Amino acid sequence: MNIKANDARRPVSIVVIGAGNRANKYLEYAKINPDKVQLVGVVELNDIRRNKVAERFGLDASQCCSDYKTFFHNPVKSDAILICTPENMHFEPSMMAIRKGFHVLLEKPIAQTLEECIAIGKAAKEKGVIVAVCHVLRYHPYFMKIKELIDTEELGRIISINHRSSVGIDRSTHGFVRGMWRKEEITNPMLISKCCHDIDFLLWLTRTRCHKLTSFGSLRWFHSANAPKGSADRCIDCSVENDCPFSAVKLYRERREWIANFDVPEGKTIDDVIEYQLHVGIYGRCVYHCDNDVVDHQIVSMEMESEVTINFSMDVFTLKDNRETHICLTEGEIDGDETTLRVKRFCGREETVYDFSDIAGTPFHAGADLALMEDFIEAVRSSKKSLATAIDVSVESHLICYEAERSRREERIIVF
Ligand SMILES: NC(=O)c1ccc[n+]([C@@H]2O[C@H](COP(=O)([O-])OP(=O)(O)OC[C@H]3O[C@@H](n4cnc5c(N)ncnc54)[C@H](O)[C@@H]3O)[C@@H](O)[C@H]2O)c1
Incomplete structure (x- = not known):
């Protein structure tokens, strides 16, 4: 629903579908900024969660609904919908919202197949609505600093990148062995569920398309x-x-x-x-006696059209819970672990160290969740379509993830 010019200063109205962990991060933005955004509806299966949100935002029964299918029969009037359901329930509510003309903030991953991801992008374009995907790293101060350092080209051109996502044993056994993301058919292969953020980050840095890729990995231990x-x-x-x-x-x-x-x-x-x-x-449940089938280790190697090579590794068997990136450029290198970012210049051998220890591991992805929400709300208010995490940009990283999965299963190199 487009906001008319004379309405431009009223708060953007939103409805949230799936009021769990992620939704409540974005709703914090609404709580802090009532002048910018107003929650006018909550759609949530779980009574405890739905009631909690209703109480926090003063919603009455007419603004609460348990299931999105019922909600879309007669939706509460609003500008935008936040879709924060589990990923097997992204495609259907997204399409319903788009067809009814709502702007959409959609949690990642976009959907469960590449075809569904493309269909959402196409529908959004046809209907002229904004669909933003929650790739929060693009709003995270540490990752934004890396992007800024690359874009200035003060260290020359990227030659190669090694990037590691340490999911760690606690997060993995909780989410990917016992919990919600343990089975591909419930959510997605782990590379897509967990690491579409990483692939999106790598594409964002290199600003180039992938030319060739290969991937290996398996469920090696938790069975x-x-x-x-x-x-x-x-x-x-x-x-x-x-x-x-x-x-x-x-x-x-x-x-x-x-x-x-x-x-x-x-x-x-x-x-x-x-x-x-x-x-x-x-x-x-015992980690060896669950019904999990997602991998517990995976690597992806990519060659980009620019000849940049990328090695990505997703590791479970570690006490780390972070992302580490080493970027080799023609005139220097960047090495970071989310806490410290070291930039070394080859000429003069100088080193600059950026310290992120005060924000590493802080709530809302170091404020990125709130910054993303702000950008989305501003885009809806101003009809600005060039969001950092717009659907057409995000489909590209999902394409790489799905093709990497194909490479892993079919044991072959994918050439684009
Ligand atoms: N951007 C990120 O950094 C990030 C981090 C974690 C998770 N995620 C993604 O966010 C999404 C949600 O994850 P979460 O951790 O918030 O899960 P969650 O389980 O905490 O929340 C999902 C909510 O959706 C509700 N729901 C399920 N079916 C519904 C239906 N038919 N109608 C209405 N509500 C329904 C559930 O009851 C639940 O409360 C997933 O896609 C996940 O992969 C993104």
């Missing part, structure tokens, strides 16, 4: 053949739990990590919910 003797279906029943680095008891009950998104029903405590998960829920 029943590797279950230690004495293990059980649940960590609480396991006789070797004490020596297991992947224990759910240690992660949730003892260290109390990765519990932020456990819903606490009225009358219960977070401890009750942790115990429920350990005894009954999906998060109490």
Whole structure:
């Protein structure tokens, strides 16, 4: 819905579909900036989550709905829709929203197949609405600094890049072995679910198309053949739990990590919910006895049309939970790990160090979630179509991810 010129200073109205973890990050922007954006509806299956958002934003029953299919029969009037459902529910609500003329902020990955990604882009173009994809790294101060250093060309031209995404054992066992992203058919192959951000970042830096790629990887460790003797279906029943680095008891009950998104029903405590998960829920399962099928390690090698070569690696078996990038240029090199960025110039051998330790690991992806939301809201308000993470730009990184998956499965080099 286009905002008319005389309406340009009223807040942009939005409805959120899928009021879970990610949605609440973007809604924080609405909470801080009521003059710029107003939440006028929430669509969420889970009663606890829907009620929480309704209460926080003072929404009445007519502004709340449980399922997006029902919502689109008679949608609440708004300028834009935030789609933050799991990725097997991105395509359908996106198409419904676009067809009804809403602008869309869509969580990544765009959808579950390349064809669906392209269809969303095409529909948005035909309808003349904005679809922005939440590639938050493009709004993150550390990654923006790397981009700025490359774009000034003060270190010359890029020759090669080594980029590593360390997903780490805790995030991986929580999300990609026990949790939501464990099965390709529920979400996507892990490269797409987790690393479309990384591929998007690499394309953003090199500003060139991929010419050739190859990929390797597998589900090497987290399956029943590797279950230690004495293990059980649940960590609480396991006789070797004490020596297991992947224990759910240690992660949730003892260290109390990765519990932020456990819903606490009225009358219960977070401890009750942790115990429920350990005894009954999906998060109490042994990592060797889950129904997971996504990879636990993967590499992608690319040659770009500009002859730049890129090596990307996604690692699970590490205590790190960060991204590291080493960029070799004709007149220097850039080396960063999200905390420190080192820039070395070959001439004079000088080094400049940028320190990001004060923002590394801070909430909202170091403010990037809020900056992305601001850009989207501004684009809707001003009908500006050239967003940093517009759908047509994002489809390119998804194309690379899907083709890398094809290369991994078919064990062959893909030439574009
Ligand atoms: N941009 C990023 O950095 C980033 C980070 C993590 C996750 N994500 C992506 O964000 C999306 C959401 O992830 P999340 O962690 O917020 O998940 P989540 O489970 O916390 O939230 C999803 C919500 O959608 C709701 N939902 C499911 N079906 C629905 C339906 N038919 N109608 C209405 N609501 C429905 C669920 O009840 C849930 O509350 C995923 O695509 C994920 O890959 C992006």
